[in-house]
Amino acid sequence: MSVSAPRSAMPLRPALARLAIGAVFICAIAACKQEEPATTGPSAAPSASQPVAPPASAVSAEVAALGADQLREKARTAYAQSKIYAPGGDNAMEYYLALRDKQPGDAGVSSALTDLMPMAVIATEQSRDREDFVEAQRLYALIEKADPQHPALARLKSTIASAQDALAKRAEQEKLTAEQEVQRQARLEEEREQQQAAQQQQAAAQLATQQAAEQQAAAQREADQRAAAQREADERAAAQRAQQQAQPTQVAQAPAAAATTAAAAPASTALRPLSTPAPRYPPDALRSGQSGEVQVEFTVNPDGSVANARVVRADPPRVFDREAVAAVRRWRFEPMGEAVTTRRTIGFNPGN
Numbered sequence: 125m126s127v128s129a130p131r132s133a134m135p136l137r138p139a140l141a142r143l144a145i146g147a148v149f150i151c152a153i154a155a156c157k158q159e160e161p162a163t164t165g166p167s168a169a170p171s172a173s174q175p176v177a178p179p180a181s182a183v184s185a186e187v188a189a190l191g192a193d194q195l196r197e198k199a200r201t202a203y204a205q206s207k208i209y210a211p212g213g214d215n216a217m218e219y220y221l222a223l224r225d226k227q228p229g230d231a232g233v234s235s236a237l238t239d240l241m242p243m244a245v246i247a248t249e250q251s252r253d254r255e256d257f258v259e260a261q262r263l264y265a266l267i268e269k270a271d272p273q274h275p276a277l278a279r280l281k282s283t284i285a286s287a288q289d290a291l292a293k294r295a296e297q298e299k300l301t302a303e304q305e306v307q308r309q310a311r312l313e314e315e316r317e318q319q320q321a322a323q324q325q326q327a328a329a330q331l332a333t334q335q336a337a338e339q340q341a342a343a344q345r346e347a348d349q350r351a352a353a354q355r356e357a358d359e360r361a362a363a364q365r366a367q368q369q370a371q372p373t374q375v376a377q378a379p380a381a382a383a384t385t386a387a388a389a390p391a392s393t394a395l396r397p398l399s400t401p402a403p404r405y406p407p408d409a410l411r412s413g414q415s416g417e418v419q420v421e422f423t424v425n426p427d428g429s430v431a432n433a434r435v436v437r438a439d440p441p442r443v444f445d446r447e448a449v450a451a452v453r454r455w456r457f458e459p460m461g462e463a464v465t466t467r468r469t470i471g472f473n474p475g476n
Contacts, residue, residue, distance in 0.1 A: 175288045176257035182265035183222045184213045195223040199236075206324040209244045209263060210316075217244060217266050231408050237270045243327045245276045250319060252284050255291050256312040260284050342405055349402035357397055364396070395424055395466060396458040403451030403470060409443055410474050416440050417471045418448035424464045428457040436467060444472045 181188075190198065199219035202208075207215045217240050224233045244267050251260035264280055295305075409416075422433040433452045435445045448470045 175285065175292070176261050178261045179265050182262075182269035183218050183225075187213060187218050187222050188225070190219075190222065192223060192226045195219045195226070199223060203236075203328075206321075206328040208240055208324045208327060209247055209266060210259075210320045210324070212262055216240060217270065221266065221269050235408055235411065239331065241267065241270060241274065243323070244270075245274075245280070247320065247323065248280055249283075250323075251316070252280070252287050254312060254315055254319075255287060255308075256316055257284065257288055257291075259312075259316055338410065342410060346402050346404070353397075353400045353402070357399070360396060395460075395464060397455065398428065398458060399454075399456045401451060401454050403444070403447040403472070405472060405474065406444060406447055409472065413474050414440075414443065415471075415473045415475075416444050417469055418444050419467055419469045420448055420452045421465065421467045422452050422455075424457050424460060424466065426460050426462060428459045430455050430457075432465075444470075448472075 187195070196219075198214075199216050202214060202216040202219060209215050209217045212218075217237065220233050220237050220240075224230065224237065227233065244263055248260050248263040248267065251257070251263060260280075261284065264277075264284065267274055267280070268277055408414075416439050418435055418439075419437040420433055421436045423431050425431055430453055433449045435449060438445050438448075451470065452468065
């Protein structure tokens, strides 16, 4: 059982580990420069004595205007390029937020945003500490839109306002000239590019490592389950052969017609599985540690194949249904004389 991404978004993670550090650094700097024009004079930068207001919208109008398929593809691309929360207008968080507005029920998108939130909080604090309040307010707006109840929001709002007040007082005391303010903004832009590029690259590598470990563990559990199912099938086959060898007289006295019938259909309708591969664990459920079970009703055809598989009961509903039905359809049984309909309950436990 393995995870992929997700979570819709989860298939992106393994690609992050393959990025070269130099390429990611260049992409992040180039993207930031395209998004933020260079300061040309005193009117281009907000005055240090005036608080920086939050942006009108966390998601730019250009991003919000994109279709769902475009947003999903751009989110994957930004994710793969380690543009997690920056630059503004071209980062994974904005694309996922816009996609969530269009498809509120997409669990993969919600999961991806949850993974990105801690990095956005750290970036907001760093922007605040270097007195880059325009960027701090932009990142704050992303966090607030992603989760209005996030526990860090109140603290970030308060500390950003306090830092702005402190800068305004210091600017008043030092009588910063317009030229000095322009130089300060240019320095902030350079620091922002360097810090965000390095931080996003490190975060992407950590996510890729975590995803790879989860997939390896899930693959091992799946292999163990397949081996256990095969051992069980071998034991049942051995027991059946032993039973047949213990009754030689009865078999010898059986008429030829009966022997032919037995070859086509066993006297008993008991199902004897030959192959019951374990279902794949849904990525979102594995990552969140969610467990459950699904009862599936299906028909075993005379040739041992499975047909008409359907969910009878699921707890929780619609989480494991698809993987349970997909697994049952791959099961094979010993040939029967007639079709048999039965039910099986499949359990999902991330700890197994």
